[in-house]
Amino acid sequence: MIKKQPVWTVLARRELGAFYSGPIAYIVAVLFLAFSGFLFFSTFFLINRAELRNFFSMLPILFSFFVPALTMRLFSEETRSGSIETLMTLPVSSFDVVAGKFAAAFISTIGMLLPTLVYVGSVVYMGSPDPGPLVGGYLGALFLAAAFSAIGLFASSLTKNQIVAFFIAFTLCILLAMVDRFLIFLPAIVVGPLEFLSASRHFESIARGIIDSRDLVYFLSITALFFGLTVATLDAGRKA
Numbered sequence: 001m002i003k004k005q006p007v008w009t010v011l012a013r014r015e016l017g018a019f020y021s022g023p024i025a026y027i028v029a030v031l032f033l034a035f036s037g038f039l040f041f042s043t044f045f046l047i048n049r050a051e052l053r054n055f056f057s058m059l060p061i062l063f064s065f066f067v068p069a070l071t072m073r074l075f076s077e078e079t080r081s082g083s084i085e086t087l088m089t090l091p092v093s094s095f096d097v098v099a100g101k102f103a104a105a106f107i108s109t110i111g112m113l114l115p116t117l118v119y120v121g122s123v124v125y126m127g128s129p130d131p132g133p134l135v136g137g138y139l140g141a142l143f144l145a146a147a148f149s150a151i152g153l154f155a156s157s158l159t160k161n162q163i164v165a166f167f168i169a170f171t172l173c174i175l176l177a178m179v180d181r182f183l184i185f186l187p188a189i190v191v192g193p194l195e196f197l198s199a200s201r202h203f204e205s206i207a208r209g210i211i212d213s214r215d216l217v218y219f220l221s222i223t224a225l226f227f228g229l230t231v232a233t234l235d236a237g238r239k240a
Contacts, residue, residue, distance in 0.1 A: 006096075007092050007093075007096040007100070008095075008096045008097075008099035008100040008103065009100070009103070010100070011092075011096065011097060011099075011100025011101065011104075012099075012100040012101070012103035012104045012107070014100070015074065015100060015101055015103075015104030015105075016104045016107060016108070019070075019104060019108055024069075024070075024073070025070070025108060025111075028066055028069045028070055028112065029111070029112045029115075031066070032062065032066045032112050033112075033115055033116070035062060036055055036058075036059075036062060036116055036119075037119075039054050039055045039058050039062075040052065040054065040055045040116075040119045042054070052119055052120070052123060052129075052133070052134065052137060053133070055116070055119060055137075056133075056137040056140075056141075056203075056204075056207045057204070059137075059141060059144065059203070060144060060176075060177035060199050060200045060203055061174070061177050061178070061200075063109075063141075063144055063145065063148050063173065063177075064148070064170060064173035064174040064176075064177045065170060065173075065174075066112065067105075067109055067145065067148040067149060067151075067152050067169070067173065068148075068151075068152045068155065068165075068166045068167075068169035068170045068173060069166060070105060070108050070109060070112070070149075070152065071105045071149060071152025071153055071155070071156055071165075071169060072152065072155070072156055072162045072163070072165040072166040072169065073156065073162050073165075074101045074104070074105060074152075074153055074156045075101070075153070075156040075157040075165075075230075076156045076159055076160050076161060076162045076164075076165045077162060079159070079160035080160040080161070080162075084237075088234065088237070094231045094234035094235050095231055097234060098153065098227060098230045098231050098234065101153055102149060102150060102153055102227060102230075105149040105152060105153055106145060106146055106149045109145040109148075109149055110142070110145060113138075113141055113145065120134055130209070132208075132209030133207060133208055133209050135209065136206050136207050136208060136209035136210070136211070137206075137207040139206055139211075140202075140203045140204075140205075140206035140207045140215075141203075143203070143206065143215075143216070143219035143220075143223075144199060144203050144219065146219065146223045147176075147199065147219050147222040147223045147226075148169075148173050148199075149223075150222065150223045150224075150225075150226035150227045150230070151169050151172050151173055151176075151222070151226045152165075152169040152173075153226065153227070153230050154169075154226040154227075154229050154230045154233070155168035155169035155172065156169070157230045157233040157234060158233065173199075176197060176198065176199040176200075176222075177198075177199050177200050178200070179194055179197055179198045180194075180195060180198035180200055180201050196218070199218075199219075199222070202214075202215040202218045202219060203215075
């Protein structure tokens with residue numbers, strides 16, 4: 001007896017197939033690798049250091065731009081074409097739809113990140129780096145990818161215009177990535193809460209090889225929050 005696959009996995013494969021059948025995924029991946037490669041090799045050759053610190057320090061900002069570029073079409077395109085109405089009339093839950101699209105967005109982001117493992121090989125070949133920050137950096141990247149994918153998915157569910165969806169997601173992601181840069185200008189009473197909201201601070205903590213439950217809770221909370229908001233948005237559209 002063939003076991004029936006969960007609906008969300010079928011939807012995820014559908015999204016990945018549609019995504020990689022067009023040019024957007026490849027264009028975004030090439031641009032990401034171009035920018036990240038510059039950050040890595042500028043340290044590797046110009047400063048003569050075999051490390052990934054510069055690359056990881058800028059990763060939240062890079063993801064703020066490139067992850068929304070990957071996710072902007074997930075709901076917006078279907079809303080614009082009207083196919084979302086057909087999808088939502090099928091016997092599938094909003095949770096399954098969001099889970100499938102989230103899985104596709106997360107896998108696509110990881111696919112964009114995988115070629116950067118070449119940087120790790122270069123660092124290991126040319127030097128003797130501490131493995132803790134290397135492992136921590138990529139582990140933190142997984143959590144960051146999940147959180148920003150959920151944000152991008154939520155933004156895409158709000159509008160049928162892909163450009164608008166991109167800018168909504170970019171604004172939310174860049175605020176989380178850069179809020180810590182402005183803490184010195186703010187009153188002390190708000191520094192603590194805003195510092196906790198900083199995706200960069202939590203990512204950098206993991207990237208140092210320090211696994212703190214507060215950092216994990218932060219990324220899981222952001223992911224769950226925007227995942228839930230996307231489900232609520234779809235449910236509201238079904239009732240409208």
